[in-house]
Amino acid sequence: MRTLLTVFRKEVLDNVRDRRTLVSALIMGPLFGPMLFAFMINLSIERSLENAERIIELPVIGRQHAPNLVRYLHSRNIDAVDGPADRAAALDAVATGAHDVVLVIPEEFGEQFAEAAPARIELIADRSNTQADREARRVRGALHAYGQELASIRLSARGVSPLALRPLNVDDVDVSTPSGRSAILLGMMSYFLIFAMLMGGMYLAIDTTAGERERGSLEPLLALPVTRNQLLLGKIAATCVFMALSLGLSLGSFFVALKFMPLDELGMTPNFGPLTVAAAFLILAPFILLGAAVMTLVASFTKSYREAQTWLSGVLLLPTLPILIVSILTLRPRLEFMFVPSLSQHLLLIDMVKNEPLDPLHIAISAGSTLLFGGILTWICARLYRREGLLG
Amino acid sequence: MIRVEGIHKSFGKVHAVRGVSFNAPDGKITGLLGPNGAGKSTTLRVLYTVLRPDEGSASIDGADVVTQSLEARRRIGALPHGAGLYPHLTARENIAYYARLCGLESGSIDERVENIIRLLEIEDFAERRTKGFSQGQRTKVAIARSLVHDPQNIILDEPSNGLDVMATRSLRDLILKLKDAGRCVLFSSHVMQEVAALCDDICIIANGKVAIDDSADGIRERTGCDDLEDAFVEAIRMVGPA
Numbered sequence: 001m002r003t004l005l006t007v008f009r010k011e012v013l014d015n016v017r018d019r020r021t022l023v024s025a026l027i028m029g030p031l032f033g034p035m036l037f038a039f040m041i042n043l044s045i046e047r048s049l050e051n052a053e054r055i056i057e058l059p060v061i062g063r064q065h066a067p068n069l070v071r072y073l074h075s076r077n078i079d080a081v082d083g084p085a086d087r088a089a090a091l092d093a094v095a096t097g098a099h100d101v102v103l104v105i106p107e108e109f110g111e112q113f114a115e116a117a118p119a120r121i122e123l124i125a126d127r128s129n130t131q132a133d134r135e136a137r138r139v140r141g142a143l144h145a146y147g148q149e150l151a152s153i154r155l156s157a158r159g160v161s162p163l164a165l166r167p168l169n170v171d172d173v174d175v176s177t178p179s180g181r182s183a184i185l186l187g188m189m190s191y192f193l194i195f196a197m198l199m200g201g202m203y204l205a206i207d208t209t210a211g212e213r214e215r216g217s218l219e220p221l222l223a224l225p226v227t228r229n230q231l232l233l234g235k236i237a238a239t240c241v242f243m244a245l246s247l248g249l250s251l252g253s254f255f256v257a258l259k260f261m262p263l264d265e266l267g268m269t270p271n272f273g274p275l276t277v278a279a280a281f282l283i284l285a286p287f288i289l290l291g292a293a294v295m296t297l298v299a300s301f302t303k304s305y306r307e308a309q310t311w312l313s314g315v316l317l318l319p320t321l322p323i324l325i326v327s328i329l330t331l332r333p334r335l336e337f338m339f340v341p342s343l344s345q346h347l348l349l350i351d352m353v354k355n356e357p358l359d360p361l362h363i364a365i366s367a368g369s370t371l372l373f374g375g376i377l378t379w380i381c382a383r384l385y386r387r388e389g390l391l392g
Numbered sequence: 393m394i395r396v397e398g399i400h401k402s403f404g405k406v407h408a409v410r411g412v413s414f415n416a417p418d419g420k421i422t423g424l425l426g427p428n429g430a431g432k433s434t435t436l437r438v439l440y441t442v443l444r445p446d447e448g449s450a451s452i453d454g455a456d457v458v459t460q461s462l463e464a465r466r467r468i469g470a471l472p473h474g475a476g477l478y479p480h481l482t483a484r485e486n487i488a489y490y491a492r493l494c495g496l497e498s499g500s501i502d503e504r505v506e507n508i509i510r511l512l513e514i515e516d517f518a519e520r521r522t523k524g525f526s527q528g529q530r531t532k533v534a535i536a537r538s539l540v541h542d543p544q545n546i547i548l549d550e551p552s553n554g555l556d557v558m559a560t561r562s563l564r565d566l567i568l569k570l571k572d573a574g575r576c577v578l579f580s581s582h583v584m585q586e587v588a589a590l591c592d593d594i595c596i597i598a599n600g601k602v603a604i605d606d607s608a609d610g611i612r613e614r615t616g617c618d619d620l621e622d623a624f625v626e627a628i629r630m631v632g633p634a
Contacts, residue, residue, distance in 0.1 A: 002492075002495075003493060003495070006489070006492040006493055007493070010478075010481070010489050013480075013481070013485075014478055014480050014481060015480075017480040017481075017521075018480050215476035215477075215478075215479070216472075216474045216475055216476030217475070217476040217477065217478060219437075219442060219472040219475065220470060220471065220472050220475045220476075220490075220534065220537070220538060221493075222441075222442045223440040223441065223442060223465060223468065223470040223472065223538075224465060224490065224493045224494060225462055225463075225465040225466035225493075225494055225495065225541075226462075226493050227462065388442070388443055388444065391437075391442060
């Protein structure tokens with residue numbers, strides 16, 4: 001135990017003085033994740049707010065043929081401006097991206113309109129361009145509403161109830177709660193947290209085998225009157241402490257970052273108070289041992305520091321796999337998912353952010369199975385630390 | 393006291409050590425001499441227990457290096473070839489770390505570290521982080537750290553590699569001091585003069601086998617060469633190719 005503590009203390013001191021470790025543990029993981037996250041959320045908030053209210057300038061050819069329509073569009077925040085000279089020029093302008101959408105009102109529009117024949121207008125847009133399609137959809141929606149309005153007026157004039165035009169009355173009912181809607185965006189958070197946690201311990205895990213070997217300090221260390229188990233466990237313990245530190249800092253920076261995000265404008269009120277932060281730490285904590293053991297294990301097979309770094313960047317992506325699969329298949333939390341590390345933490349975290357009650361059995365299985373996997377992998381690490389090939 | 397009896401060690405198809413035997417008694421300096429790739433390092437690695445012999449046995453003060461490896465390590469101070477330090481720790485911290493790992497009493501560690509720093513004359517750079525140390529400074533700290541627990545047996549793998557004249561001389565003085573203190577010193581080298589100047593016993597290894605194991609005079613006599621370098625070459629020739 002004393003040896004283990006000695007190794008642990010030395011590793012902590014050594015790495016606290018190592019700028020590379022500190023940057024990755026204290027800055028990269030904890031700050032990079034939340035910052036990227038805040039950036040993405042702000043971007044999507046701006047976009048959705050923008051689209052609803054922004055005034056669109058719509059190039060129209062022949063707007064003198066339909067002054068009422070132009071006035072109606074104006075009331076829907078769509079301002080008609082002079083368009084290209086003719087239809088051919090309009091097609092060209094849209095194809096090259098000079099304009100997103102162009103509305104063409106032919107000369108015979110007024111005539112057809114007066115005869116109550118379907119008056120033809122043309123909306124030119126490029127559907128493969130998502131930004132343009134969004135504008136086209138708004139214009140299309142406005143035109144459709146204008147048509148509906150005219151139809152009602154015409155039916156009333158003929159003594160028919162406009163209700164005849166509406167055999168169905170569809171109401172959209174959204175059952176998602178504001179907290180629930182947050183979960184979709186905040187679902188990414190669990191991955192950022194695990195990522196930051198792994199980053200925090202990455203350099204220590206490499207140092208345990210590949211780093212010590214490359215520096216030439218492994219062999220004299222192994223010639224000391226201590227068992228290799230003690231060395232390995234001391235090193236893994238130090239790795240875990242740095243990972244826990246990274247995780248704590250990441251949660252803290254998320255906590256602060258969320259305060260500055262205009263989430264309520266998106267109709268989201270994530271449950272992310274100080275208590276949730278503390279609970280999130282406890283839910284994710286069992287993953288620390290597993291992460292440390294996986295990284296140490298992978299690094300122990302590599303020949304050099306650089307090689308270890310390359311492989312471990314891949315390991316950083318590993319915990320996303322189950323999260324990704326479940327989000328693609330949109331699976332609901334189930335008991336058997338709680339046996340899968342990273343997935344179980346992700347699901348529990350989402351439920352917590354959604355302000356839904358957590359099943360204590362789920363928490364217990366998540367923690368238990370993750371710790372068990374961590375323990376097994378640590379044991380394998382210890383076995384491998386004893387082999388001769390360790391010296392390379 | 394180090395005993396080596398018929399050890400063999402292979403790495404895949406390479407049979408690096410083929411039945412090496414020798415004794416390194418207390419109060420004597422034993423030199424393991426041989427060309428590059430002769431099997432010196434492999435033999436020493438077996439002795440400080442990071443490798444297991446395929447055949448044969450070795451013991452440190454009677455403790456078998458395989459079955460009682462922890463006990464054997466307790467009695468050894470080992471300087472592996474190209475031993476590295478922790479660059480973010482000072483020289484003193486590097487030494488103190490090993491002192492703690494060797495299980496010295498917490499109360500006596502500071503004093504012990506101080507003594508070894510004085511013995512190896514590293515006071516001037518003891519408080520500096522070892523990043524950027526010269527080869528000589530690094531070797532001194534590495535030796536200090538392997539001696540910090542005052543081991544009875546000292547195993548040094550090519551300790552004079554990369555050292556300048558002054559550093560080599562102070563290393564030689566240290567080895568002689570250890571001998572006078574009754575320690576068993578075993579070191580390897582590929583430089584004949586160095587071994588001849590220091591060692592009581594010389595064990596010449598070539599192609600994984602012991603070519604000759606005797607005092608310097610004994611080697612001269614048995615090879616019929618007055619010049620030690622010629623004797624060295626003659627001894628290697630006697631073993632023959634692998």
